Amino acid sequence: MPAPVRKSFTFLSRHAPYGRDNAQICLELVLATAVYEQTVNYLFMDDGVYQLVDSQQPRTIHNKTLSANLQALSLYGVETVYVDSESLRQRRLSIDDLVIQVQLLSDDEVTAMIRTADVVFPL
Amino acid sequence: MKFSIVIHSAPYASEGASSALRFCQAVLAEGHEIYRLFFFRDGVHNLTRLAVVAQDETSLQDAWEELIREHRLDAVACVTSALKRGIIDSQEANRYDKAASNLSELVSISGLGQLVDAVQNSDRVLNFG
Numbered sequence: 089m090p091a092p093v094r095k096s097f098t099f100l101s102r103h104a105p106y107g108r109d110n111a112q113i114c115l116e117l118v119l120a121t122a123v124y125e126q127t128v129n130y131l132f133m134d135d136g137v138y139q140l141v142d143s144q145q146p147r148t149i150h151n152k153t154l155s156a157n158l159q160a161l162s163l164y165g166v167e168t169v170y171v172d173s174e175s176l177r178q179r180r181l182s183i184d185d186l187v188i189q190v191q192l193l194s195d196d197e198v199t200a201m202i203r204t205a206d207v208v209f210p211l
Numbered sequence: 212m213k214f215s216i217v218i219h220s221a222p223y224a225s226e227g228a229s230s231a232l233r234f235c236q237a238v239l240a241e242g243h244e245i246y247r248l249f250f251f252r253d254g255v256h257n258l259t260r261l262a263v264v265a266q267d268e269t270s271l272q273d274a275w276e277e278l279i280r281e282h283r284l285d286a287v288a289c290v291t292s293a294l295k296r297g298i299i300d301s302q303e304a305n306r307y308d309k310a311a312s313n314l315s316e317l318v319s320i321s322g323l324g325q326l327v328d329a330v331q332n333s334d335r336v337l338n339f340g
Contacts, residue, residue, distance in 0.1 A: 093331040113252060120323035126330075207336045 096127040098205035101136040106151050111139050114211035115157055122164040129201050130161070131193070133172035137179060140171070140186040155187045172198050214238050215247045215329035218254035220340025222271035227340020228257050232274055234337065239282055247329040248279070248286040250318070254340060255293040258286075259313040279317045286318045287325045294320075 099118050103110040118130050132140060144153045161169060173192040176182065183190060193201065202208055216235055220227035235245060250258055257275050264270040279286045288298060293314070294307075300320060304312035314320070330336050 095330055097330065109252065117323065117326075121327055124324065124327040126327060207330045209338060 094126060095206040097121050098129040098131060098201050098208045100208065100210045101132050101139065102134040104135040105139040105154055106146060106149060110211045111154060115154055117209060118166060119164055122166050128166050129170060129205060130166055131170040131201060133175045137171055137175045137181060140188060142185060142187040158188050212334045213244045213246050215333040215336045217249045217251055217338045218257060218340060219252050219338060221253040221256035225340060228254065228271055231339035232271060235278060245284050246333045248284055249326050249329055250288045252292050255288050255296055255298040258288055258298055258318055260315055261313045276315055287321050288314065288318050290320045290322050
């Protein structure tokens with residue numbers, strides 16, 4: 089039996105956590121991909137960085153926060169979560185505002201992460 | 212080249228599904244291969260067989276079914292996306308005691324593993340919508 093193919097997936101999570109399903113779908117895709125032991129680059133940019141903000145209270149809009157699942161990422165082998173530093177800066181956020189530890193990327197590093205991936209899922 | 216296509220959006224409300232269909236037709240016309248169509252999120256609405264479209268409009272649902280049949284394409288509907296939107300085959304209709312089913316037997320219902328598999332086995336994977 090041939091060895092399973094390992095490919096690199098870059099997930100661009102670009103939308104705020106509520107109001108549409110993009111954020112939740114992106115997280116589900118990341119977890120599923122990790123289960124199949126693929127290389128996962130999970131990158132938050134644009135309004136997607138709001139998904140990472142600590143102390144959200146989504147129950148008031150009958151929703152649930154992603155933060156519990158985000159904190160479980162390492163259990164799935166997703167050790168590093170990436171954030172576009174310019175997106176944080178534009179929203180006057182810093183890594184101290186975020187619910188998990190992240191690695192900040194410059195524009196050039198974001199470009200490289202997209203260019204070198206086998207597949208990109210923009211969500 | 213081997214392609215897989217992920218369809219995220221419903222027909223008619225936006226251009227995504229229509230673009231995906233025309234891209235598939237172009238890929239096949241150029242002699243390339245489609246490894247899998249993966250209908251995801253609102254994209255599963257492209258698969259209902261119960262849609263009725265005005266005579267002077269094109270039925271995207273019919274066009275997808277024709278494409279899948281003609282080229283014997285591997286087409287998968289994401290199970291989570293499909294069931295919650297009422298896109299079900301006769302087997303699921305029986306299982307959940309539903310009055311009708313609307314999914315073509317040419318399309319299988321399966322999970323995200325089929326999407327990962329599509330990436331593993333395709334040269335290019337494109338997302339539409």
